[in-house]
Amino acid sequence: MLVEGDGELRALAHPSLVGLPEVGDEVLLNTTAWAQRLGTGGYALVVAVPDRLPPDPTGPGHLVKARYTPLQVTVRGVDEQDTEHHATIAEAEDLAGMPVVVADLHSALPAVLIGVLATDPDLKVAYVMTDGGALVAGFSRTLSALAPSLAGVVTVGQAFGGDVEAVTLHTGLLAARHVLGADVAIVTQGPGNLGTGTPWGFSGVAAGEACNAVSVLGGQPIGALRISDADPRPRHRGVSHHSLTAFGRVALAGVTLVAPRGLGSELGGQVEADLAGQPERNPVVWMDVEGLEKALGLSPVPLSTMGRGYPEERAYFLAAAAAGRYAALQVPLPEAVGGPETETT
Incomplete structure (x- = not known):
């Protein structure tokens, strides 16, 4: 202070x-x-701190983030040539079918994670933080509290401060799978969201691009819908125009959209109507949410979005948790050791 x-x-x-x-x-x-x-x-x-400047960076690492600003920082990237993981990232061809939940707001992160672990507590979950909001991972108090439940944090693009640094979202996703050993990844921007009230002028539009990256890399993109009946702005009531635009118009390779059951007839009907206009490439799955509300109530961090908490924004957090549950159910089974079973005599 x-x-x-x-x-x-x-x-x-x-x-x-x-x-x-x-x-x-x-x-x-x-x-x-x-x-x-x-x-x-x-x-x-x-x-x-003018009278006591920090020492000049000496390495390891030479990835510069927040580039060409007075506060640019040098970090060691998982994908740069002289790191122990360079060969792993260079040789990795895909995500091996890993489910990846994509949300446009950082506030969805704890609810998605809760949905995954409430469904299967043995799964390893990595968080990939993009640079649409805060660039510094340490700014998120949520991440500090969730750290024991995460396989690790990957900061990509201009974002920095994660357990693993990567140049692009693509190498960040590969690092989540092949370096951190994640079964499921969650992608959101850092804390903060910039929106202008225009169809394309919001930082969450990058959620659609994230889905494209997941598809290119052979993962399963899953959309955590932004749903609300508490937001005073009409464009965010029902399914937010952010979700409809990012997933419906930007995610050109398709994304599975997960809607939670139990929203009530009025809001549920509005969500169903909003999603009816999605392209065929985006299947809509209505997910059972039994047990998720109890799990959300035990969240290790306060659940809050746009200044509103749970249960005021029950639908928003329930939708995020439902996406996490769906992702947990899509984790590929490990291949049987020794090939197919054979009959012996």
């Missing part, structure tokens, strides 16, 4: 960028997000 006149100002420092501030340090702040009182990320951010 920093003194602001007679009060205090919350400020956040990322040690990988600016070092670790100490009591008494003078710091240079960016107050843009704080001044706008943003719901996500509405903090002042430490740009530098």
Whole structure:
């Protein structure tokens, strides 16, 4: 906390960028997000500790993220040439049928994970964080709480700070499968979402591109629908236009869309009508949600989206958990050791 006149100002420092501030340090702040009182990320951010700058990076690694900004950072990428996993990523051809749940909001992450593990607690789940929202994985308090339940975090594109760093979403997905050994992966942007109220002007449109990447790599893309009867904005009621656009118009290779049963007749009817216009390449699955509401109620992190919690946004979190359950049921069975059974005498 920093003194602001007679009060205090919350400020956040990322040690990988600016070092670790100490009591008494003078710091240079960016107050843009704080001044706008943003719901996500509405903090002042430490740009530098001028009297005690961090040491220059010496490696290992030479992937530069947040490139060509004053705070660019060098990390070690899983796919760069001198790392232990380079050959694995270079030789990996596909995801071996791994189910991948894609959502446009970071807030869906815990509910999807709960849906997977409530269905099969033995599955290994990796989170692949894209760069549509926050770039720093450490900004997400959700990730800190979920870490014991995850096989690991992969940060891709300009995002950084995960257990594994990758240049692209494609190599990030391959790393989730072949380096972290995940049975299921979850893809969302980091905390924060930029939207302009226009058909294409929202960062979640990248969810459709993520589905295309999963398809190209031989995985199973599964869409976690953004559903609400609490959002005051008409474009987000029922199935949000974000889901309808990203999955219906951008995911050209197709994606399985999972809707939860038990929404009630009015909302359920609206969701069914909204999804009726999806292209044939996007099958719609209505998923049983028995036990999921109880599991959501035991979430290790507060469930909140757009400032609304559970059960206010029950449909949203139930849809995410249903997508996780469906993914858990799609995990390919391991191949039988020794080939097909033969009859002996």
